[in-house]
Structure formats: C-alpha cells, structure tokens
Amino acid sequence: METTAPTGEHDLAIVGLGLRALGLLTATPELLDHRLLIIDDRQVVGPGGFADLHIESNSVGTDFFGWVDPAGSFGDILHLPAVAELRAETGCFNLSRLAGALAETATALRRMAANWVFMHPWRVTAIRAVPGRVPVPGREAPAPSYELWLDRRTRLRAAAVVLASGIVERPVPGLVPDDRPLLMSGAVLRSGWPDPRRHPVELGDLVIVGGSHSAFSCVRRILDTDASFNSVKVVSRGRVRVFYDGIEGYRAAPRSPHEAPVDAGRDVCPKTGLVNRYHGLRNSSRELFRRIAAGEVPRVGLATAARATEIQQLCASADTVVHAAGYRSRYPALIGAGGAVIDATDHSGILRPDADGTLGHAHPDLANIFVMGADPYPYRDWRVDPASQYRRRGTQLLRRLAGTPLPPAWASAEGGPSTCAS
Numbered sequence: 001m002e003t004t005a006p007t008g009e010h011d012l013a014i015v016g017l018g019l020r021a022l023g024l025l026t027a028t029p030e031l032l033d034h035r036l037l038i039i040d041d042r043q044v045v046g047p048g049g050f051a052d053l054h055i056e057s058n059s060v061g062t063d064f065f066g067w068v069d070p071a072g073s074f075g076d077i078l079h080l081p082a083v084a085e086l087r088a089e090t091g092c093f094n095l096s097r098l099a100g101a102l103a104e105t106a107t108a109l110r111r112m113a114a115n116w117v118f119m120h121p122w123r124v125t126a127i128r129a130v131p132g133r134v135p136v137p138g139r140e141a142p143a144p145s146y147e148l149w150l151d152r153r154t155r156l157r158a159a160a161v162v163l164a165s166g167i168v169e170r171p172v173p174g175l176v177p178d179d180r181p182l183l184m185s186g187a188v189l190r191s192g193w194p195d196p197r198r199h200p201v202e203l204g205d206l207v208i209v210g211g212s213h214s215a216f217s218c219v220r221r222i223l224d225t226d227a228s229f230n231s232v233k234v235v236s237r238g239r240v241r242v243f244y245d246g247i248e249g250y251r252a253a254p255r256s257p258h259e260a261p262v263d264a265g266r267d268v269c270p271k272t273g274l275v276n277r278y279h280g281l282r283n284s285s286r287e288l289f290r291r292i293a294a295g296e297v298p299r300v301g302l303a304t305a306a307r308a309t310e311i312q313q314l315c316a317s318a319d320t321v322v323h324a325a326g327y328r329s330r331y332p333a334l335i336g337a338g339g340a341v342i343d344a345t346d347h348s349g350i351l352r353p354d355a356d357g358t359l360g361h362a363h364p365d366l367a368n369i370f371v372m373g374a375d376p377y378p379y380r381d382w383r384v385d386p387a388s389q390y391r392r393r394g395t396q397l398l399r400r401l402a403g404t405p406l407p408p409a410w411a412s413a414e415g416g417p418s419t420c421a422s
C-alpha cells in the first residue's frame with residue numbers, strides 16, 4: 001500500500017484498478033515505457049465491482065485474459081494460479097473466482113512495472129484541466145493537462161487521464177413510492193445478505209425490476225436464503241433476452257412468450273455466431289427464467305411492462321422492491337480550465353467516449369481524458385469484443401502519448417505534488 005503521495009509528474013493517470021483498467025494495462029505492455037500513476041480507493045485492488053459478488057457468472061472463464069499476449073512482457077500473468085484456473089473454465093463460475101484472479105493480477109503488475117506508481121486506498125475527488133499546452137494530433141487547439149485532486153489534500157499532475165472507475169446502480173427516479181423498502185440488486189447479491197440489522201427479511205410481495213442476469217441472480221439468492229416472501233414478480237420493460245450458441249439452437253429451442261425474439265441482423269455476433277452474446281441470459285439464470293416462465297417455480301412469476309407508469313403501479317402494489325434495472329458511471333468531478341464543473345454524461349448518466357476514446361466531444365477541456373468502458377455493456381458494437389476493446393484503447397493512448405511531450409514547466413518545482421490550500 002502506498003501511504004505517501006509520489007513526487008514528480010506523470011504521463012498518464014489511471015483512476016480505478018478493476019477489470020477494465022487491468023485489461024487495458026495487461027493488453028498494452030508498451031505502457032511500461034511510460035510514467036503511469038494508478039489510483040484506486042480500495043484496500044484490495046483488482047476485483048473492483050466484483051469484490052464480494054458471490055453469484056454465478058453470466059460469462060465463461062475462457063472469456064477472460066485472452067487479451068494478454070503470452071509472448072509479451074505480461075505473458076507470465078497467464079500462469080498465475082487463479083488466472084490459469086479461470087481460463088481453463090469453459091462453463092460458468094462463481095464471480096468470486098474472477099475477483100481472486102484480478103487481485104492476483106494487480107499484485108503481479110506491481111512487481112512487474114517499475115515505472116508505474118500505484119496508490120491505494122486513495123480517492124480521486126476531482127480532475128481539473130490545466131490550460132492547454134499539450135498538442136493533440138488531428139486537433140488544432142492544444143488539449144489541457146490535468147491536476148488530480150485526491151483525498152488527504154493531495155494534488156498530482158498528468159498529461160492524460162483514463163477513467164476506469166466503474167459504475168454504480170442508478171435507481172430510476174419516481175419508480176418506487178417513498179414509503180416502500182427499496183433494495184439495490186448489488187446489496188442482495190453481496191455476501192452477507194440478508195443482514196437482519198439492515199435489510200428487511202420479511203419481503204412480503206416482492207417486485208424485482210429488471211430482466212437481466214442480475215435480476216434472475218436476485219431471484220436465486222432469495223430462493224436460496226432465509227428471506228421469507230409471499231410472492232416474487234420479475235418485471236422487465238421488454239421481453240427477456242436469452243443467449244444461444246448459434247441461431248440454429250435458437251430456432252430449435254422451445255420458447256415462452258416472455259422471451260425476446262431474435263433479430264438475426266442485430267443480435268447474432270458476425271464473428272462468433274453467438275446469439276445475444278453479452279446481453280442474453282446464460283447458464284443457471286437462463287434455466288431459472290425458463291422454469292419460472294413455465295410456472296414451475298412456486299410463488300415466482302414474470303411480467304412485462306412497457307411503460308414506466310405500469311412499472312410504477314406494480315411497484316406501488318408491492319411490499320418490497322428490488323432494483324436491478326440500470327447503472328450510471330462512477331467518476332470524480334470533472335472541472336474545466338475556467339473552474340466550472342463539466343457534466344460529460346449522456347441522458348442515462350453514462351460516460352460514453354468518442355471514437356478516439358476520449359470525452360473531447362463533451363468539452364475541449366476533456367480531450368485528453370479517456371474512458372474505459374464505463375458503460376457496463378460497451379459491446380453493443382459487435383466489432384468490439386472485450387479483448388480488442390482493451391487493445392484498441394491502449395493503442396489510442398500510445399498514439400496520444402507519443403504526440404504529447406510533457407509541458408516544460410513540469411520539469412520545475414511546479415511539477416511535484418502540492419497541497420490544497422482549503
């Protein structure tokens with residue numbers, strides 16, 4: 001653990017060290033030639049949002065770490081015990097195994113990367129643009145560099161920043177009456193739930209809003225624990241998407257009216273032939289969905305409610321509501337060179353990067369702030385699988401770093417860390 005702030009300036013600061021930052025770093029060994037500052041606010045780095053999620057994955061073990069070049073500088077990562085075991089898993093697995101592999105990877109990176117400074121647990125509270133001197137290839141105006149404001153009144157500088165700070169669940173405003181107990185799906189899926197001191201264990205008539213893997217994992221958790229309930233209704237806005245190995249499997253499968261029909265042009269990955277590759281229910285969630293749809297799970301049912309008002313009515317008639325319906329990006333305040341806070345999210349609270357990987361489209365002051373898949377599903381574009389996403393972003397960063405000499409002033413005393421006055 002880093003207890004004091006490092007001195008000096010950095011080519012690149014990475015905020016967050018979870019799956020996506022680790023994917024970016026381990027897919028891009030050329031970053032070893034740069035001075036990186038990597039900051040995370042957790043005691044144990046690597047697992048990020050997967051820490052404590054004791055549920056079955058919706059992916060298979062072989063989906064992970066394929067982005068590491070076995071012959072490259074980080075090839076040894078593939079031999080770490082937890083990583084090798086995960087990669088040998090052709091089926092689903094408990095997400096705690098992914099968390100273990102990510103923690104092991106983060107530890108190994110710290111040994112391997114002498115040029116990188118790791119700081120944790122430190123939190124970045126804001127990132128402020130410092131007026132532009134950093135040339136950006138293809139843009140006329142030079143982009144700013146950045147000052148990162150950390151807790152403990154520390155400020156550090158970097159020529160570019162990567163936000164890899166993840167997501168948080170976002171309750172839909174007005175969906176649930178104020179007097180109704182509302183649980184976020186993450187709370188239900190973390191180890192230790194239900195905790196009688198903090199959560200209702202008498203759930204009564206329960207509505208779960210959402211039709212994804214998280215929603216069905218919540219149903220499983222409720223069935224498997226001591227929580228008592230009268231009824232459970234899983235309410236989704238559209239029909240539920242299901243994963244298939246190929247379009248033939250989809251055509252041959254018996255399907256309930258609750259299942260979304262597949263559009264072969266939109267839902268089939270042209271590279272792998274997989275249907276609903278990242279969105280579809282898979283493994284035990286798919287089986288549970290099918291059993292509920294067939295009426296085989298006592299007191300548990302499904303409902304489709306296309307309009308928000310219909311969902312509101314269903315929530316109003318429930319004793320307890322579980323929210324498994326969406327996320328927003330988690331990120332520090334972004335402050336322009338003029339001192340104003342810049343909101344760079346879209347209408348759903350997600351930071352969506354431009355084609356060049358940055359937030360330059362939101363404001364020129366953010367032209368050297370890159371985003372690592374803050375969208376939980378950055379793979380709607382089938383040309384981008386998780387592995388190529390990491391390498392693609394890494395390549396964009398390397399190009400930008402090659403064209404961005406550090407401002408000369410940074411070589412002076414100004415370049416070191418400073419302390420906030422207030």
Ligand SMILES: Cc1cc2nc3c(=O)[nH]c(=O)nc-3n(C[C@H](O)[C@H](O)[C@H](O)COP(=O)(O)OP(=O)(O)OC[C@H]3O[C@@H](n4cnc5c(N)ncnc54)[C@H](O)[C@@H]3O)c2cc1C
Pocket residue numbers: 015016017018019020021039040041042046047048049050053056057058059095122123124125164165166167169185186187189213214330331332372373374376
């Ligand atoms: C209930 C639930 C179920 C899920 N199930 C699945 C699943 O089955 N499969 C799947 O692929 N995904 C699942 N996810 C999503 C999963 O959490 C994300 O896919 C994954 O964690 C994204 O990785 P990331 O690196 O983008 O973010 P994270 O893993 O969240 O890592 C970001 C890191 O940045 C740190 N950080 C954030 N802000 C700051 C700051 N200001 N300063 C310093 N550090 C900061 C965080 O503490 C964290 O360590 C689930 C999520 C939830 C909540």
